[in-house]
Amino acid sequence: MQLEKYKIQQHNDDLLKGHERRLSYITSEIQNAEAIIQKVVDFQIAIPSWALGTGGTRFGRFSGGGEPRTLEEKIEDVGLLHSLNQSSGAISLHIPWDIPQDAKAIKALAAQHGLKFDAVNSNTFQDQPDQALTYKLGWLQNVNKAIRKQAIEHNIEVIKQGIELGSESLTVWLSDGSCFPGQLNFRKAYQNTLESLQEIYAALPDNWKLFLEYKAFEPNFYSTTVGDWGQSYSYVQKLGNKAYTLVDLGHHLPNANIEQIVALLLMEGKLGGFHFNDSKYGDDDLTAGSIKPYQLFLIFNELVEGMDARGMNHATDLGWMIDASHNVKDPLEDLLQSVEGIMMSYAQALSVDRKALEEAQNNNDVVRAQEILQNAFRTDVRALVAEARLRAGGALNPLELYRSQKVRENLIAERGLKTVATGL
Ligand code: LRH
Ligand code: MN
Numbered sequence: 001m002q003l004e005k006y007k008i009q010q011h012n013d014d015l016l017k018g019h020e021r022r023l024s025y026i027t028s029e030i031q032n033a034e035a036i037i038q039k040v041v042d043f044q045i046a047i048p049s050w051a052l053g054t055g056g057t058r059f060g061r062f063s064g065g066g067e068p069r070t071l072e073e074k075i076e077d078v079g080l081l082h083s084l085n086q087s088s089g090a091i092s093l094h095i096p097w098d099i100p101q102d103a104k105a106i107k108a109l110a111a112q113h114g115l116k117f118d119a120v121n122s123n124t125f126q127d128q129p130d131q132a133l134t135y136k137l138g139w140l141q142n143v144n145k146a147i148r149k150q151a152i153e154h155n156i157e158v159i160k161q162g163i164e165l166g167s168e169s170l171t172v173w174l175s176d177g178s179c180f181p182g183q184l185n186f187r188k189a190y191q192n193t194l195e196s197l198q199e200i201y202a203a204l205p206d207n208w209k210l211f212l213e214y215k216a217f218e219p220n221f222y223s224t225t226v227g228d229w230g231q232s233y234s235y236v237q238k239l240g241n242k243a244y245t246l247v248d249l250g251h252h253l254p255n256a257n258i259e260q261i262v263a264l265l266l267m268e269g270k271l272g273g274f275h276f277n278d279s280k281y282g283d284d285d286l287t288a289g290s291i292k293p294y295q296l297f298l299i300f301n302e303l304v305e306g307m308d309a310r311g312m313n314h315a316t317d318l319g320w321m322i323d324a325s326h327n328v329k330d331p332l333e334d335l336l337q338s339v340e341g342i343m344m345s346y347a348q349a350l351s352v353d354r355k356a357l358e359e360a361q362n363n364n365d366v367v368r369a370q371e372i373l374q375n376a377f378r379t380d381v382r383a384l385v386a387e388a389r390l391r392a393g394g395a396l397n398p399l400e401l402y403r404s405q406k407v408r409e410n411l412i413a414e415r416g417l418k419t420v421a422t423g424l
Pocket of ligand 2: 173323
């Protein structure tokens with residue numbers, strides 16, 4: 001389903017008066033409002049191809065209907081999101097869940113929807129029907145050299161797929177680890193993993209990046225071979241300057257200080273990108289900013305400070321991706337909410353008075369420093385984010401337009417109630 005431009009225009013015309021009132025207030029309050037709006041316009045977040053259907057848990061999955069049946073329909077759905085918020089201009093594929101049968105045609109279809117291909121993701125946390133050797137007890141760490149070789153070849157195949165699509169990065173998440181003490185020799189598992197990653201790294205084109213995603217636990221529940229930022233950092237340091245650490249917000253042990261991890265990885269020049277989501281307990285893959293919005297703001301506060309300190313381009317120098325799973329909400333509505341949550345945290349972080357904050361820190365004025373950050377977090381920047389969408393040709397209120405145009409009902413009418421999308 002595509003949304004005609006005139007319908008977006010009509011929607012904006014109806015909401016313009018209220019929007020302009022809110023915009024004039026916030027631009028009178030924030031001195032760099034214009035710069036913030038422009039940065040938000042340029043900021044694009046990649047949508048995961050594996051999160052366009054209903055997710056589930058081992059206890060059940062409750063389909064919402066109208067799910068995309070093919071990669072073409074997934075590109076259509078991301079295209080619709082992008083037409084609504086003009087901030088979702090890329091799709092991140094997971095292979096083999098979304099193997100393009102005709103890469104040229106898929107690339108052309110994506111371009112029609114204004115979409116690029118962000119990082120491609122390999123998958124050896126599941127066995128494929130035609131696979132010779134099982135990954136049950138791991139892939140790059142596996143004591144069996146033939147299994148490591150099979151996994152390495154899969155990753156090299158994924159790079160080839162990505163090159164055809166115009167992608168420039170590979171995300172490797174290793175589900176490898178152990179469930180019981182004694183099951184694994186940690187040192188050998190590390191060595192096997194490093195040697196395997198070196199073979200994958202050697203297959204990267206010069207302009208590509210490898211993102212090594214860490215995770216504390218699940219599906220292994222005693223150890224994970226790339227279990228935290230320190231382990232990922234130690235691998236990417238050894239691999240070379242095309243290797244970076246990817247931070248999935250849901251992959252930390254309770255109460256981890258993720259914004260400090262981000263600051264240090266950025267300082268070291270080894271922060272590659274993000275999988276944005278939110279969580280209360282484990283890898284819950286909930287809507288970004290829905291559980292811990294202050295943490296998301298603090299992460300963007302460190303990103304703005306650290307990227308400016310290195311003269312980095314906010315829009316292009318890191319991988320901005322969502323990684324979520326939708327058990328109870330319409331996947332497209334959830335993704336619209338996640339993009340909005342991320343954009344608000346970015347805009348709030350851009351509104352921080354950096355000079356005043358540095359002065360307070362240099363004077364050990366704890367209260368003043370805290371007040372500067374909390375003031376920014378308590379600033380309602382929604383009109384700035386909406387203005388950015390308006391200028392980019394998007395909808396002032398994407399969720400409201402999505403609902404008023406009965407998009408899900410139309411998708412169900414077109415695709416049926418029982419369709420199941422590949423993915424989580
Ligand atoms: C692992 C993960 C990884 C993806 C998978 C779908 O939990 O975050 O990024 O490969 O989810
Ligand atoms: Mn992830």
